[in-house]
Amino acid sequence: MPDGHVLCSRVRQRSCREHTRQKCSSMWFVAGRPKKTNSGFAPLESAVMDAVWAAGDPVSVREVLDALNARRGEPLAYTTVMTVMNRLATKGVLNRRGERRSYVYEATATDAAGIAVRDVIRTYGDAAVAHFVDEARADPGVRRRLRALLAEDR
Amino acid sequence: MRLDSANRSFLAFTGVALLLGAYVLCGAVGGVLVPLLLARVSNGGLAGLLGDGGSLLPLLLFVVVVAGGVALATFSLTQQALASYRLARRVRGLARALPDQLARTAMQAGLRGRVVLVDAPESFSFVYGALTPRVAISRGLVEDISGGELRAVLEHERYHVCNLDPLKMVLMQALSAALFFLPALDVLRARYEAARELAADRRAVAVCGRRPLVGALLKVVRGPEWSELEVAAAIGGPELLHVRVAQLETGRQPKLATLSITHATISLLGATLLVATFLASVSSFGGPAAVRVATGTGILAANLLGGFSCAAPFAGAGLLAYWLLARRASNPLESGSLRRS
Numbered sequence: 001m002p003d004g005h006v007l008c009s010r011v012r013q014r015s016c017r018e019h020t021r022q023k024c025s026s027m028w029f030v031a032g033r034p035k036k037t038n039s040g041f042a043p044l045e046s047a048v049m050d051a052v053w054a055a056g057d058p059v060s061v062r063e064v065l066d067a068l069n070a071r072r073g074e075p076l077a078y079t080t081v082m083t084v085m086n087r088l089a090t091k092g093v094l095n096r097r098g099e100r101r102s103y104v105y106e107a108t109a110t111d112a113a114g115i116a117v118r119d120v121i122r123t124y125g126d127a128a129v130a131h132f133v134d135e136a137r138a139d140p141g142v143r144r145r146l147r148a149l150l151a152e153d154r
Numbered sequence: 155m156r157l158d159s160a161n162r163s164f165l166a167f168t169g170v171a172l173l174l175g176a177y178v179l180c181g182a183v184g185g186v187l188v189p190l191l192l193a194r195v196s197n198g199g200l201a202g203l204l205g206d207g208g209s210l211l212p213l214l215l216f217v218v219v220v221a222g223g224v225a226l227a228t229f230s231l232t233q234q235a236l237a238s239y240r241l242a243r244r245v246r247g248l249a250r251a252l253p254d255q256l257a258r259t260a261m262q263a264g265l266r267g268r269v270v271l272v273d274a275p276e277s278f279s280f281v282y283g284a285l286t287p288r289v290a291i292s293r294g295l296v297e298d299i300s301g302g303e304l305r306a307v308l309e310h311e312r313y314h315v316c317n318l319d320p321l322k323m324v325l326m327q328a329l330s331a332a333l334f335f336l337p338a339l340d341v342l343r344a345r346y347e348a349a350r351e352l353a354a355d356r357r358a359v360a361v362c363g364r365r366p367l368v369g370a371l372l373k374v375v376r377g378p379e380w381s382e383l384e385v386a387a388a389i390g391g392p393e394l395l396h397v398r399v400a401q402l403e404t405g406r407q408p409k410l411a412t413l414s415i416t417h418a419t420i421s422l423l424g425a426t427l428l429v430a431t432f433l434a435s436v437s438s439f440g441g442p443a444a445v446r447v448a449t450g451t452g453i454l455a456a457n458l459l460g461g462f463s464c465a466a467p468f469a470g471a472g473l474l475a476y477w478l479l480a481r482r483a484s485n486p487l488e489s490g491s492l493r494r495s
Contacts, residue, residue, distance in 0.1 A: 110275055111275060142375060142395055142396060142399055143372065143375055145399050145403065146368055146371055146372040146375065146399060147372065149364065149368045149399075149402055149403065150365065150368050150369060150372065153363075153364055153365040153368070
């Protein structure tokens with residue numbers, strides 16, 4: 001019996017309602033209930049992000065799938081990786097470009113910490129008194145004035 | 155002790171909100187309407203509520219506005235408490251040991267035990283935690299700025315820590331939600347938000363001079379790579395930077411936002427409607443004479459007495475709690491107390 005069936009049976013035993021909610025989709029079969037990592041990603045999302053970061057350039061679903069399957073005993077399905085990447089794009093973690101059937105994806109932050117911080121600020125920003133972070137997108141005029149102040153103080 | 159403009163705005167905001175809240179909840183509802191309704195019910199049963207051709211509509215309107223305000227404030231408080239807890243948890247998840255220079259500078263700035271180094275390549279710092287404020291500073295910022303600039307950033311943040319700004323924001327947002335019909339309060343909140351940044355900058359300049367603060371600001375304000383983070387962090391806004399730079403240029407606090415005629419008119423209208431629905435409710439249940447019978451005193455005296463007896467203990471307890479929290483915030487924390495917050 002595949003691992004997924006065992007996991008699903010355990011879930012069923014624990015809570016029927018939770019089992020129904022999870023619906024034992026193909027991804028759940030493979031991984032059970034994904035446990036979020038410190039960066040806030042589920043394990044498969046985290047693996048996909050690692051593959052995208054390792055590639056450096058924009059990548060297609062097929063390229064990510066090949067990179068992931070090269071390291072796995074049990075290969076992932078194309079649709080599983082596509083679903084995860086689409087979800088990451090919806091979350092704003094990946095940027096999707098191109099046309100239908102030839103989409104390429106790239107990460108919107110340089111590493112997991114960057115995404116986690118952005119997620120924190122986006123979600124809980126109101127709970128922080130943020131100062132320097134607010135000012136990130138200043139117009140060139142402000143930067144010019146700041147440089148002039150620095151020059152004055154030299 | 156002379157209050158700065160941030161604290162004057164905060165005091166004005168909370169003063170108005172507390173008085174209004176007390177007079178509406180304790181004065182109008184607790185001191186007048188509840189005794190009036192109880193007297194009607196005790197005299198004529200539930201049917202007595204509609205006796206004498208009285209209408210329940212004004213009362214319903216009044217209750218909807220007041221209960222809506224209370225519900226919105228409760229929702230806001232809950233959301234903020236939850237967000238604050240999750241933020242602290244996520245910051246802890248990304249926390250790294252402080253390098254020597256950061257630990258030393260934090261100690262010099264009086265922030266021992268309150269600085270958390272966040273393992274992120276971006277440059278930012280912020281204060282979080284309503285009751286135990288802490289400073290989160292990113293690895294990117296620490297690596298990018300000089301020792302003097304780091305001190306300026308921490309002195310800026312120390313103002314927010316000692317001033318309990320995260321707690322004040324929580325209170326102001328909840329009170330704004332409760333008094334949604336008074337947009338004039340939003341102007342006071344905007345004044346407070348701008349003034350606290352200006353005051354924090356003044357503190358940093360007073361301790362470190364202007365150059366380190368300008369240098370730190372310039373390093374943060376730099377690039378297109380920040381655009382997404384900036385959009386995400388919709389607190390304050392880029393316009394605040396203009397005001398801060400203007401203060402650094404002139405050495406004086408720029409003019410802050412003032413109450414617009416639109417805000418004043420809408421607020422006046424909102425307050426008038428609330429009072430009108432209250433008076434109409436009283437009128438539909440027998441008017442001032444019925445209030446005198448139910449409370450043993452006039453409508454004005456019952457309202458004032460109820461409101462004052464409610465506002466005074468709240469104000470007293472609030473001031474005492476603030477004094478205790480502010481005293482605690484101005485002291486360093488024991489090292490390693492991060493997990494207890």
